[in-house]
Amino acid sequence: MRRxxxxxxxxxxxxxxxxxxxxxxxxxxxxxAELHDISPTYLAKQLQALSRAGLIHSVQGKSGGxxxxxxxxxxxxxxxxxxxxxxxxxxxxxxxxxxxxxxxPAEACTTPCAISRAMATAESARREALRxxxxxxxxxxxxxxxxxxxxxxxxxxLRTPSG
Numbered sequence: 001m002r003r004x005x006x007x008x009x010x011x012x013x014x015x016x017x018x019x020x021x022x023x024x025x026x027x028x029x030x031x032x033a034e035l036h037d038i039s040p041t042y043l044a045k046q047l048q049a050l051s052r053a054g055l056i057h058s059v060q061g062k063s064g065g066x067x068x069x070x071x072x073x074x075x076x077x078x079x080x081x082x083x084x085x086x087x088x089x090x091x092x093x094x095x096x097x098x099x100x101x102x103x104x105p106a107e108a109c110t111t112p113c114a115i116s117r118a119m120a121t122a123e124s125a126r127r128e129a130l131r132x133x134x135x136x137x138x139x140x141x142x143x144x145x146x147x148x149x150x151x152x153x154x155x156x157x158l159r160t161p162s163g
Contacts, residue, residue, distance in 0.1 A: 009084045012038060013046040014138065017080060020056065021072045021139045022155030026065030031158055046084055053083030072139060078130035090126075091119035 033040040
């Protein structure tokens with residue numbers, strides 16, 4: 001059985017959203033990739049997903065790069081997860097109860113089974129928990145974890161030309 005989990009792209013996308021809170025101007029994708037020591041090609045896929053979802057936007061030109069489209073208080077972890085991995089639930093009922101020698105007839109399956117209901121409840125709780133955390137909350141926790149000024153230091157580094 002395949003284990004369903006969030007992709008690694010979610011982690012990179014969340015890190016990028018958090019560090020984008022530390023700057024006012026757009027940050028080039030290459031600079032974000034350098035900061036996180038990740039392949040620019042791989043990170044570009046996550047940035048494109050965030051852009052398609054309207055969470056960040058791309059600015060062209062010499063001073064171009066990526067920036068958040070709205071205040072970080074208005075971007076939730078769920079927004080980022082859905083942008084990168086899609087909104088589909090982790091569990092999909094395949095109506096196993098209607099299979100095999102003891103199958104329940106289709107006409108008797110008028111409501112979801114107990115397993116499907118339990119998994120739907122869990123999915124709802126997972127989505128609510130992710131919806132309750134904003135990128136601003138994550139940024140505040142980064143400051144708490146790494147010390148006051150951590151994001152300001154990252155912002156200063158991002159503004160310094162590479163090379």
